Amino acid sequence: MTLTFDLAGLARGYRDGTLSPAGVAGEVLARVAARGEDHVWITLRSRADLLADAAELARRWPDPAARPPLYGVPFAVKDNVDVAGLPTTAACPAYAYLPARTAPLVERLLAAGALLVGKTNLDQFATGLSGTRSPYGACESPLVPGLISGGSSSGSAVAVAAGLVAFAVGTDTAGSGRVPAAMTGTTGVKPSRGLVSMIGVVPACASLDCPSVFAHSPADGLAVLSVIAGYEPADPWSRPFPAPPPVPPAVGPLRVGVPERPEFFGDAAAEAAFADVVKRLTGLGHRLVPVDLTPFLAAGRLLYQGPWIAERLAAVGDFAAANPGELHPVTRQVLGGGSGLTAVDAFRGLYRLRELRAATRPAWSAMDVLAVPTVPTTFTVAEMLDSPIERNTVLGHYTTFANLLDLAAVSVPGGMTAAGRPHGLTLLAPAGTDPLLAALATAFVSPPDVVS
Numbered sequence: 001m002t003l004t005f006d007l008a009g010l011a012r013g014y015r016d017g018t019l020s021p022a023g024v025a026g027e028v029l030a031r032v033a034a035r036g037e038d039h040v041w042i043t044l045r046s047r048a049d050l051l052a053d054a055a056e057l058a059r060r061w062p063d064p065a066a067r068p069p070l071y072g073v074p075f076a077v078k079d080n081v082d083v084a085g086l087p088t089t090a091a092c093p094a095y096a097y098l099p100a101r102t103a104p105l106v107e108r109l110l111a112a113g114a115l116l117v118g119k120t121n122l123d124q125f126a127t128g129l130s131g132t133r134s135p136y137g138a139c140e141s142p143l144v145p146g147l148i149s150g151g152s153s154s155g156s157a158v159a160v161a162a163g164l165v166a167f168a169v170g171t172d173t174a175g176s177g178r179v180p181a182a183m184t185g186t187t188g189v190k191p192s193r194g195l196v197s198m199i200g201v202v203p204a205c206a207s208l209d210c211p212s213v214f215a216h217s218p219a220d221g222l223a224v225l226s227v228i229a230g231y232e233p234a235d236p237w238s239r240p241f242p243a244p245p246p247v248p249p250a251v252g253p254l255r256v257g258v259p260e261r262p263e264f265f266g267d268a269a270a271e272a273a274f275a276d277v278v279k280r281l282t283g284l285g286h287r288l289v290p291v292d293l294t295p296f297l298a299a300g301r302l303l304y305q306g307p308w309i310a311e312r313l314a315a316v317g318d319f320a321a322a323n324p325g326e327l328h329p330v331t332r333q334v335l336g337g338g339s340g341l342t343a344v345d346a347f348r349g350l351y352r353l354r355e356l357r358a359a360t361r362p363a364w365s366a367m368d369v370l371a372v373p374t375v376p377t378t379f380t381v382a383e384m385l386d387s388p389i390e391r392n393t394v395l396g397h398y399t400t401f402a403n404l405l406d407l408a409a410v411s412v413p414g415g416m417t418a419a420g421r422p423h424g425l426t427l428l429a430p431a432g433t434d435p436l437l438a439a440l441a442t443a444f445v446s447p448p449d450v451v452s
Contacts, residue, residue: 177212
């Protein structure tokens with residue numbers, strides 16, 4: 001029987017003695033070797049180090065009753081998140097540095113017993129939604145040969161989808177924790193901004209960034225989120241939200257908003273798949289509420305067509321200016337779009353965003369959760385390379401507004417379309433509703449009448 005890296009299965013195996021951390025570590029290494037050069041990893045920890053950590057877990061917690069919640073659970077970290085002793089590259093070799101401290105979110109995972117396998121590939125400086133903008137190679141979705149993995153958290157999503165780890169840490173500014181989830185058939189949890197600390201994470205747009213989690217299920221994603229969440233006084237972006245529970249709460253019927261006029265950019269198969277998803281939500285007892293997405297989408301366009309593109313220069317602009325030849329050509333082009341913006345443009349953008357947030361309030365008074373396609377259509381690697389900017393904009397159609405409008409989100413698999421492409425559903429709600437979203441997502445992927 002093939003070992004699956006879901007949290008419940010791992011916990012059960014460790015509890016009854018059929019699994020050991022060393023055995024799981026060995027299985028991880030075997031799976032990584034079997035996949036060969038899949039462009040998932042930037043830094044893979046050595047066999048000796050991984051097995052030494054596994055042995056330390058067994059030595060430290062021999063009593064199953066005393067073990068922490070993620071005991072022996074293998075995980076990966078996107079390579080814009082610091083781990084002491086491992087280089088942080090942000091997918092730019094010339095930018096690499098060796099951090100002295102591990103990011104607090106990773107410290108929390110290690111303290112909870114999780115087993116770090118390595119650091120994963122990404123669109124350079126977390127700029128992109130395709131997974132094709134990295135000098136370490138382009139990841140592909142394990143579901144369809146030649147299909148993009150999505151980005152920027154490409155390696156993290158593929159590591160989970162391919163069964164190499166139980167969960168992976170990503171980041172999400174424009175959709176980097178959700179687009180890859182849709183393209184790889186995984187769950188992508190984009191927490192409320194400030195729920196998880198950004199200390200030790202290379203910023204893309206510091207005012208919008210948040211870490212994310214890729215997992216095999218919404219329940220697993222929430223369990224990981226409950227470990228990494230927490231107020232960090234030293235983090236200027238941290239916010240004191242209530243601690244999310246490790247298990248999704250029970251929820252009754254909800255008012256679920258759906259787009260009045262959903263856009264699929266000519267992809268009829270994706271349109272039909274979303275219609276099926278909406279029927280499934282209705283079947284769970286939820287009431288559908290048609291929503292005009294105009295102000296939501298207008299807010300999303302501000303991310304790359306407004307002053308927030310200049311915020312990316314605030315993060316890595318000095319390095320980019322001094323080392324233009326070290327940047328991926330598309331990354332360089334995107335960053336260049338922020339160079340002509342002024343402080344006046346920034347204030348105008350902030351005012352416009354306030355107007356759009358106000359324009360979305362009537363929708364939130366009529367719904368509890370917003371349900372949208374994660375991506376309106378899909379692309380192959382070749383198609384993305386042919387038109388990287390335009391098709392990136394299409395991928396972010398339903399994702400770029402989330403952080404600008406201060407929303408939490410969860411992306412879950414919606415099945416395969418009639419054209420044989422993956423389809424994802426994203427559930428969004430105002431900041432602080434992470435447990436509610438996890439509960440609805442869990443019911444969607446495992447409805448009560450089919451739970452085993």
